[in-house]
Amino acid sequence: MLTLQFIPHHEIEKLDSEARINKLLDGVKNNEIVLLEGRLESEEETKLIERTMEDISPIFKGVELCTIYPHKRRSKKLDVGNLIKSGLIKILLGNKEGLTIIGPATIVKEIKRDPKKIQLLIKKGKR
Amino acid sequence: MLSGILDFINNLFSGLFQKKKHVKIGLYGPPNGGKTTIANKICKDWLGENMGKASNVPHETRKVNVKEQIVMKSNGKELTFNLVDTPGIATKIDYESFMKFKMSAKKAKQRAKEATKGVIEAIRWLDDMDIVLVVLDSTINPYDQVNITIIGNLAARKIPVLVVANKTDLKKSNIKRVENAFPQYKVVGISALKDKKMEDFYTALFKLVK
Incomplete structure (x- = not known):
């Protein structure tokens, strides 16, 4: 059976970085695919990779990770309107925007992403 | 207050001089993008010697390697x-994947252990970099979380980035796809192995530093 754990952003917003990472990794180590409302800071994402590497063993083989930001800037041109818009969204929502998917590498084979879709590929016999 | 001003002056001057004297250029990216092949090419071109061993087995480089005092010249500069x-x-390391390369379980486990330490070491070196070359295999989908995380981190740390789309000699290479994935950054397509477009790469690197 495949288990998805949804973590609303308010459950992590008051936690420090260490506690946030622990909360996410605890779910993953419990063989759950964790869906976090919003995203981590980019430094926290790196810290998550670092912590994952520290914990790797013949049983825990790491994670598959994907973050989705709906308002990611995609142009080289400096668009003042978009900059103000994204600045306001950042002030109002912080990192609540978007979605983070983290799954154990023993279950999630790959999270394929391109500009149009995201595919979560599960390993055979793990459903 | 006074100590704050002194710290500011100290940081300003040490920043000005140290940066010019010891510019550190880091090669970052997912495994098998060709970081060591590029490092070897740069060292061969400007020092006449190689830097490390490159191979098609993932995580061949498991320790940070530094080559000091490389002098590069371009257009009189x-x-x-x-x-x-x-x-x-990487976000995952499975020792069994190394066994596909005819490695014993013992050796594969050891390699996996070293590889995890290597990833941690690479991340910890990020703060020391003045410039980072993010090396991607241009035949592979660039919308990978590792690439996005590395580039996001560099942006947060305000470290200048040049995206290097390597392996352009291969049929499946797609530089446009890399450019579309990271439109905020200069992307230069090269083949370090086949010595293609290295001049463009050096020119781009100079532009980023100066």
Whole structure:
């Protein structure tokens, strides 16, 4: 059976970085695919990779990770309107925007992403 | 207050001089993008020697390697820097994947252990970099979380980035796809192995430093 754990952003917003990472990794180590409302800071994402590497063993083989930001800037041109818009969204929502998917590498084979879709590929016999 | 002003002046001057003297250029990216092949090509071109061993087995580089005092010249300008080749950054390492390359379980487990340490070491070196070359295999989908995380981190740390789309000699290479994935950054397509477009790469690197 495949288990998805949804973590609303308010459950992590008051936690420090260490506690946030622990909360996410605890779910993953419990063989759950964790869906976090919003995203981590980019430094926290790196810290998550670092912590994952520290914990790797013949049983825990790491994670598959994907973050989705709906308002990611995609142009080289400096668009003042978009900059103000994204600045306001950042002030109002912080990192609540978007979605983070983290799954154990023993279950999630790959999270394929391109500009149009995201595919979560599960390993055979793990459903 | 006074100590704050003194710290500011100290930081300003040490920043000005140290940066010019010891520019550190880091090669970052996922495993098998060709970081060591590029490091070897740079060292061969400007020092006449190789830097490390490259192979098609993932996580061949498991320790940070530094080559000091490389002097690069282009259009009458000179750039002296230390080149830092880092282990590939990954979110998962499965020792069994190494066994496909005819490695014993014992050796594969050891390699996996070293590889995890290498990833941690590479991440910890990020703060020391003045410039980072993010090396991607241009035949592979660039919308990978590792690439996005590395580039997001560099942006947060305000470290200048040049995206290097390597392996352009291969049929499946797609530089446009890399450019579309990271439109905020200069992307240069090269084949370090086949010595293609290295001049463009050096020109782009000079532009980023100066």
